[in-house]
Amino acid sequence: MTAVRDADAVGVPIAEDARVAAGHRSPIRLALRRFRRHRMALVGSVVLLIVILAAVFAGPISGHDPNAIDLMSTRAAPSSQHWLGTDSTGRDVLSRLLYAGRVSLGVGLSAALLAVLAGTLLGSISGLAGGWLDGLIMRLADVFMSFPSLVVMIVLAGIIGPSVTTMVIAIGMFQWPTCARLVRGVTLSLREQEYVHAARIAGARPAWLMRKHIIPAALPPVTVVGTLAVAQGISLEATMSFLGLGVQPPAASWGNMLTEAQSLTVISSMPWLWVPPGVAVAITVLAVNFIGDGLRDAVDPRR
Amino acid sequence: MGSYIVRRMLINVVVFLLITVAVFALVHKAPGDPIAMLIPPSELNSGSAQFIAHKRHELGLDQSLVTQYWHWFTNALQGNLGYSLINGRPVTSLLGERVGPTLELMGVGLVLSLLIAFSLGIIAALRRNTAVDYGATVISLGSVSVPVFFVALVGIYLFSLKFQLLPSAGISDPSAPGLIDSVRHLVLPALILGFGNSGPYMRYIRSSMITELDSDYARTAEAKGASRVRVVIRHSLRNSLIPVLTIIAASLPQLLAGAVVIEQVFAWPGMGQLAISSVQSHDYSVMIGFALVIAALVLLSNLLADVLYTVVDPRVRLR
Amino acid sequence: MKRRKNARAAEAAAPETQAVPLLSIEDLTVDFRTDDGIVHAVDGVSYAVETGEIVGVVGESGSGKSVTAMSVLGLIRQPPGVVRGGRILFHGEDLRAASARRLREIRGNGIAMIFQDPMTALNPVMRVGQQIVEALRMHTDGLSRTAARDRAVELLRMVGVPNPEKRVLQYPHEFSGGMRQRAMIAMAIANGPELLIADEPTTALDVTIQAQVLELLRTAQRETGAATILITHDLGVVAEMADRVVVMYAGRVVEDADVTSLFAQPRHPYTVGLLGSVPRIDSDDILASVPGSPPNMIQLPSGCSFHPRCPLARERCRTEEPVLTDIGGRKSACHFHDELRAADTEHLFAVESR
Numbered sequence: 001m002t003a004v005r006d007a008d009a010v011g012v013p014i015a016e017d018a019r020v021a022a023g024h025r026s027p028i029r030l031a032l033r034r035f036r037r038h039r040m041a042l043v044g045s046v047v048l049l050i051v052i053l054a055a056v057f058a059g060p061i062s063g064h065d066p067n068a069i070d071l072m073s074t075r076a077a078p079s080s081q082h083w084l085g086t087d088s089t090g091r092d093v094l095s096r097l098l099y100a101g102r103v104s105l106g107v108g109l110s111a112a113l114l115a116v117l118a119g120t121l122l123g124s125i126s127g128l129a130g131g132w133l134d135g136l137i138m139r140l141a142d143v144f145m146s147f148p149s150l151v152v153m154i155v156l157a158g159i160i161g162p163s164v165t166t167m168v169i170a171i172g173m174f175q176w177p178t179c180a181r182l183v184r185g186v187t188l189s190l191r192e193q194e195y196v197h198a199a200r201i202a203g204a205r206p207a208w209l210m211r212k213h214i215i216p217a218a219l220p221p222v223t224v225v226g227t228l229a230v231a232q233g234i235s236l237e238a239t240m241s242f243l244g245l246g247v248q249p250p251a252a253s254w255g256n257m258l259t260e261a262q263s264l265t266v267i268s269s270m271p272w273l274w275v276p277p278g279v280a281v282a283i284t285v286l287a288v289n290f291i292g293d294g295l296r297d298a299v300d301p302r303r
Numbered sequence: 304m305g306s307y308i309v310r311r312m313l314i315n316v317v318v319f320l321l322i323t324v325a326v327f328a329l330v331h332k333a334p335g336d337p338i339a340m341l342i343p344p345s346e347l348n349s350g351s352a353q354f355i356a357h358k359r360h361e362l363g364l365d366q367s368l369v370t371q372y373w374h375w376f377t378n379a380l381q382g383n384l385g386y387s388l389i390n391g392r393p394v395t396s397l398l399g400e401r402v403g404p405t406l407e408l409m410g411v412g413l414v415l416s417l418l419i420a421f422s423l424g425i426i427a428a429l430r431r432n433t434a435v436d437y438g439a440t441v442i443s444l445g446s447v448s449v450p451v452f453f454v455a456l457v458g459i460y461l462f463s464l465k466f467q468l469l470p471s472a473g474i475s476d477p478s479a480p481g482l483i484d485s486v487r488h489l490v491l492p493a494l495i496l497g498f499g500n501s502g503p504y505m506r507y508i509r510s511s512m513i514t515e516l517d518s519d520y521a522r523t524a525e526a527k528g529a530s531r532v533r534v535v536i537r538h539s540l541r542n543s544l545i546p547v548l549t550i551i552a553a554s555l556p557q558l559l560a561g562a563v564v565i566e567q568v569f570a571w572p573g574m575g576q577l578a579i580s581s582v583q584s585h586d587y588s589v590m591i592g593f594a595l596v597i598a599a600l601v602l603l604s605n606l607l608a609d610v611l612y613t614v615v616d617p618r619v620r621l622r
Numbered sequence: 623m624k625r626r627k628n629a630r631a632a633e634a635a636a637p638e639t640q641a642v643p644l645l646s647i648e649d650l651t652v653d654f655r656t657d658d659g660i661v662h663a664v665d666g667v668s669y670a671v672e673t674g675e676i677v678g679v680v681g682e683s684g685s686g687k688s689v690t691a692m693s694v695l696g697l698i699r700q701p702p703g704v705v706r707g708g709r710i711l712f713h714g715e716d717l718r719a720a721s722a723r724r725l726r727e728i729r730g731n732g733i734a735m736i737f738q739d740p741m742t743a744l745n746p747v748m749r750v751g752q753q754i755v756e757a758l759r760m761h762t763d764g765l766s767r768t769a770a771r772d773r774a775v776e777l778l779r780m781v782g783v784p785n786p787e788k789r790v791l792q793y794p795h796e797f798s799g800g801m802r803q804r805a806m807i808a809m810a811i812a813n814g815p816e817l818l819i820a821d822e823p824t825t826a827l828d829v830t831i832q833a834q835v836l837e838l839l840r841t842a843q844r845e846t847g848a849a850t851i852l853i854t855h856d857l858g859v860v861a862e863m864a865d866r867v868v869v870m871y872a873g874r875v876v877e878d879a880d881v882t883s884l885f886a887q888p889r890h891p892y893t894v895g896l897l898g899s900v901p902r903i904d905s906d907d908i909l910a911s912v913p914g915s916p917p918n919m920i921q922l923p924s925g926c927s928f929h930p931r932c933p934l935a936r937e938r939c940r941t942e943e944p945v946l947t948d949i950g951g952r953k954s955a956c957h958f959h960d961e962l963r964a965a966d967t968e969h970l971f972a973v974e975s976r
Binding site for chain 2: 013015139142143146147148149150151152153154157158159229235238240242243244245258261262264267268271281282285286288289290293
C-alpha cells in the first residue's frame with residue numbers, strides 16, 4: 001500500500017520529476033545547492049581564514065610582546081603606538097588579542113579532535129559489537145549528552161584545579177556522544193551491506209573494517225559534527241576563561257581578557273579592553289558555525 | 304505506556320546513583336581532610352582529638368570506601384550535605400536560600416526564550432527562503448554562537464550605562480524594594496538568558512513548522528475552508544508543540560548552565576553565583592553539594608522528558 | 623449509462639438552467655518555478671462539469687490533472703507555483719478573482735476535495751470525529767458542538783464505518799486504510815457540496831478496498847446529487863464510474879468525450895495508447911504500451927507535445943500545436959483525429975508478435 005506521489009501534486013514532487021525528466025541527476029544538484037547555501041559558508045570561511053592568519057602572524061602584525069608589562073601606561077586608550085590600547089598591567093591589547101587567538105583556536109580544535117576520535121572509535125565499536133556493549137556505550141553517551149558541560153567543568157575546575165588540559169579533555173568528553181551516535185548509525189547501516197558481509201565472512205578484523213569502510217562512509221557527517229564541535233569548544237573555553245577557571249593569566253585567552261570587563265567603569269569607558277576579544281570570539285564561532293551549516297547542507301543527501 | 308515509563312525511570316535512577324558515586328569520588332579527590340567538610344567548624348575547632356576521632360568513626364571515615372559512600376549518601380538524602388569550609392554554615396541551607404532566585408531566573412528565562420524562538424521560528428517558516436527567514440536564521444545562529452556572557456556585557460553597556468534604563472546587578476535595590484524594582488532587576492538577565500537559550504529551539508521550530516505547513520493534512524484543512532491562521536495555529540503549531548515540549552525538558556540542564564554565567568555577570572544571588580564563588584574560595588563542600596544538585600536536576604529533566612514524550616503523543620500513548 | 627441519460631434528459635428539459643455548467647475551467651495555465659527552470663504544469667486547459675455529472679480526468683504522472691483540480695480551490699502554493707491565466711467559473715463566478723474569504727466559504731462547502739492518501743491527509747494527532755466536526759462548524763453558524771458531533775457520527779455511519787459512536791473518538795492510525803478514506807469522504811460530503819473533487823481516491827488502497835470505496839463514492843454522489851471530478855490514471859475506474867472523460871497529456875487536454883464514445887472510438891492517438899495498455903479478459907494480445915517516456919515538462923516538444931511518441935506523427939505535428947476542437951459533441955486535440963475514426967486502432971501501436 002504505497003502512496004503514489006503523483007508528480008501532479010503541488011510543490012517539490014513536480015520539481016523532482018521535472019529534474020529527472022530534464023536529465024539532471026543528484027551530484028550536480030548537490031553542487032548547485034552547496035553553492036547556494038555557500039553564501040554563508042563562504043563568508044564564514046573567509047572570516048575564519050583571516051582569524052587564523054591573524055593568530056599565526058600575531059607577532060609581526062602587532063609588533064609587541066603580549067606579556068610585556070608596562071606599568072607606566074595602564075589602561076591606555078588606543079593610540080598609534082598601541083592600536084587597541086593597553087590593559088590593566090600595560091600590556092598591548094592587540095598583541096594579546098592575536099596571541100589569544102592561538103589559544104582559543106587550539107583548544108577548540110584539540111577538543112573537537114578528541115571528541116571525534118573518541119566518538120568514532122566508540123561509535124564503531126558499538127555498532128559492530130551490538131548486544132550489551134552497544135547498549136552500555138549508548139547509555140553512557142546518553143548520560144554524557146544530558147549533562148550541562150559548562151557546569152560540570154566548573155565543578156571539575158574547582159576540585160582538580162583549572163588547567164588547559166583538563167579543559168580540553170572535559171570539552172571533548174561532552175562532545176563525543178554526538179559523533180558516536182552518528183558513527184554507530186553509519187556502522188549499523190554498513191553492516192547490512194553485502195560487501196561488508198563478504199569481508200567479515202572472509203575473516204576481516206574489526207579494525208580493518210573500520211579503516212576501510214566505516215571511516216570513509218562516516219567522514220562527511222563527522223566533518224560536520226566536528227566543525228560544530230570546534231565552535232562549541234571555542235565558546236566553552238571563552239566562557240570558562242572568563243569565569244577565571246580556564247586559561248590562567250598571564251597567558252592570554254579571549255575569555256580571560258574579558259574578565260576585566262566585570263567592572264562597570266571598564267564597560268562604560270574602556271571599550272577597547274573588552275569589545276575586541278568579545279567580538280573576536282563572536283565572529284570566530286559564528287564563522288565556524290556558518291561553515292558547519294554549509295557543510296551540513298552539502299552533505300545531507302535528503303535535500 | 305506504563306512499562307515504558309517504569310523502565311525509563313529505573314534507568315534514570317541507576318544512572319543517578321552512578322553519578323553520585325562519581326561525585327563521591329570527588330569528595331575524596333578534593334584536597335584536604337574530608338572530615339572538615341562533614342562536621343561543623345565549631346566542633347572541628349573546639350573538639351578534642353578524641354572527639355574528632357570518635358566523629359571520624361561515626362561518619363565511617365576510617366572504614367571502607369563503600370561504607371563511607373553509604374554514610375555520605377544517606378546523609379545527603381536526609382538533607383545533610385556537610386558544612387561550608389568558609390563560613391561553617393550547613394551546605395543545604397546555603398543552597399536552599401539560593402534556589403529561589405535561580406529558579407526565578409531560569410523560569411522567566413525559559414518563557415522568554417520560547418517566546419523568542421516561537422516568534423522567529425513561525426515567521427521564518429511562513430516566509431520561507433525570503434530575507435526574513437534568512438535574518439531569523441542568522442539571529443538564531445547568533446544566539447548559539449555568541450557566548451552568553453558577552454551578550455550580557457553588551458546588554459549592560461547598552462541598557463544600564465548608555466540608556467540608563469535598567470540596573471546592572473543584583474536582584475533588588477535594598478533601599479527601594481518592591482515589585483517594580485524586582486521586575487526591573489529581572490528583565491535584563493532573564494532577557495539575555497532567554498536570547499542565549501532560544502537558538503536551538505528556533506531552528507527546530509522552524510523546520511518543524513515547515514514540515515507541518517507542507518503536510519498533506521494542512522492541505523486538507525485548507526481544502527475544508529480553514530483560514531491560513533487557523534491552519535497555522537490549530538493544525539501546524541499544535542503538532543509542532545508536541546515534540547518541542549520534550550526537547551525543552553531535555554534541555555533544562557543547558558538552561559542552568561546559562562543561568563550560572565548570567566548570575567555571575569549580573570551578581571544575581573543564585574546557586575550559580577554560589578558555585579563559582581565556592582570554586583574561587585576552594586569551598587569543597589559547597590561545590591560537591593552543588594554537583595549533587597546538578598545530578599538531581601539532570602535526573603528530573605530526563606524523567607520529565609520521558610513522561611512528556613509518552614503523554615503528549617497519542618500514537619505512543621496507545622501502544 | 624443511466625446517469626448520462628438522466629443528464630441528457632435534464633438538459634433537454636431545461637436548457638436555460640443547463641446553459642451555465644456547474645464548473646467551467648477556461649484556459650487555465652499554471653507554472654512552477656524550480657531550480658532547473660519553469661515547469662509548465664498546466665498549459666491552457668479547459669473543460670467543464672455539469673451538475674450531477676461524473677467527469678473522469680485521466681493522464682499519466684505529470685499530465686497536470688491534479689494541479690488543475692487543486693487550482694479550482696486555489697490550493698496551489700504560490701510560490702513555487704504561479705497561476706498565470708484563465709478563469710475558473712463556479713456557477714458563473716470566477717474563483718480566481720474571488721477574495722480569500724469567498725474561497726474559504728466555498729471550500730469544503732460548495733466544492734469539497736478528497737485526497738489520495740488518507741493516512742497523511744488526516745491529522746494524525748486529532749481525533750477523526752473532531753476533524754469532521756471542524757468541517758461542519760466552519761460552514762454552519764451556530765452549530766453546537768454536540769449537534770456537530772452527532773452529525774459526525776451520522777456521517778460516519780452513512781459512509782459505512784461500523785460502530786461510529788466509538789470510531790468518532792478514535793485517531794486516524796486506529797482506522798484501516800479503507801476506513802480512513804471513508805472518513806475522508808464523510809468529511810467531504812459533510813456540508814453537502816455541489817462538486818466533489820476526488821484526487822486519485824483509491825490509488826493508495828488495496829484492490830479489494832478500492833472497489834468498496836468507489837462504490838461508496840458512487841452512492842454518495844447519487845444521494846447528494848453532487849457533480850464529481852474523478853482524477854485517476856486507472857482507465858478501469860473511469861470506465862466504471864464516469865459519465866464523461868477528459869484525457870490530459872503534458873499539461874493539456876487532448877480529448878474530451880462521453881465515456882461510451884471514448885472507449886468505443888478514441889479520437890486521439892494517446893487515448894488509443896492508454897486504452898491499448900489496459901488488460902482485457904477477452905484478449906490474448908500482449909499489452910501495447912505507448913513507447914518513449916513522459917515529456918520534459920520544462921522543455922516541452924514543439925508543436926504537438928505528443929508527437930515524439932505518436933505513430934501518426936507527421937511534419938505538421940512537429941510545427942503546429944493542435945487546438946482542442948469540437949467534433950460533434952466531443953473534443954480532440956489532434957490534427958489527424960479523423961484518421962482514427964475508421965482505423966484499426968487496436969494495432970496502432972505496433973506490438974511484437976508472440
